[in-house]
Amino acid sequence: MEEWDEIEVPRNVKDIFVEMKNTAELMVDLAYSSILFNEEEMAEEVLELEEYLDLLNYHLMVHAVLAARRPKEAEQITSILHMAHAIDDMSNAAADLAKMVIDGVELHPVITEAILGSEEIIGKIFVSAESILVGKTLEELDLAANTGVWIVAVRRGKRWIFDPDGDFKIFPGDILIGRGTNTSIDYLKEIARGNIKVMGNE
């Protein structure tokens, strides 16, 4: 990620808020993924996102405080700060998880078991050349709706793409990191292997 003074921050409270919520949720997914796959680069991304979130939080506070005019408004605006604080707490917890990976802490095997044994798990999905995913964008595929899997990162060769956009096009050999139930991850794996040729509600 670039320097913070070059980063564009959304210009209104709503957009900053949405960005904060999305960022915190991405951080949690990436933190669990970094632990599961022992991926330091992914853990570093979580910490960079934490700084970005702090910046967003700062802008939110400035906007919010400037907006307060009357007592009723002040109470409402306090609710925004309250929620922003909770989101920030969640992101800090995600960063704490990521730090374990960066510090090279010896992890107990039960940690991996817990991440893989919960209702929503993290999966690694290899895309073969025969898959219908190849050459399509994430927007076209809409994997969240069609397979129940939320893509949080993609490994392409030696490079990581975190939180890929809708116009991200899938290549053969890509490794997708996704969050979903066991069933939905397995389903997407079959599609990615080329064993299933039609997807979701098509």
Place this chain on the structure above:
Amino acid sequence: MEEWDEIEVPRNVKDIFVEMKNTAELMVDLAYSSILFNEEEMAEEVLELEEYLDLLNYHLMVHAVLAARRPKEAEQITSILHMAHAIDDMSNAAADLAKMVIDGVELHPVITEAILGSEEIIGKIFVSAESILVGKTLEELDLAANTGVWIVAVRRGKRWIFDPDGDFKIFPGDILIGRGTNTSIDYLKEIARGNIKVMGNE
């Protein structure tokens, strides 16, 4: 929920851990839902789950500390406590959100906009008598994989069912509270209205 001394806690570290992670994630979904729909009963459930999570955390610590024999084990076990702490932090943040609802804080409209404007949103899905969902269990339907929507609660008449099990059977008139993308929530709404008669990868 019953008294804590009647509550069964999983008997091994892995199962306690999985239960903690699932509970914290449910708390976050329910907390946002309680804010969005201003549902005090749902917010109360979040606080009860927080107490349950504290109990789980206590049992986890007892188990973990008893298991430590050698220094290498101690480091690994510390990693469990570290992760449990992060999960607990996330659940506390969710509880902070729920408390806003219980305290009747005047919420700024931008809070609702942010919850409805983020990548994963919360939706309210009304089930009509014509829907293919009626009479099927959540396990049969596997909505997470087939529609991308995660059901966190169901409103049946005057009653809330939180975190419904796989054998929960959908009735006409049920209101499902689900987490998913805009597209997936809209898709499930069409199924629930009876406008779409085939679902997902059938």
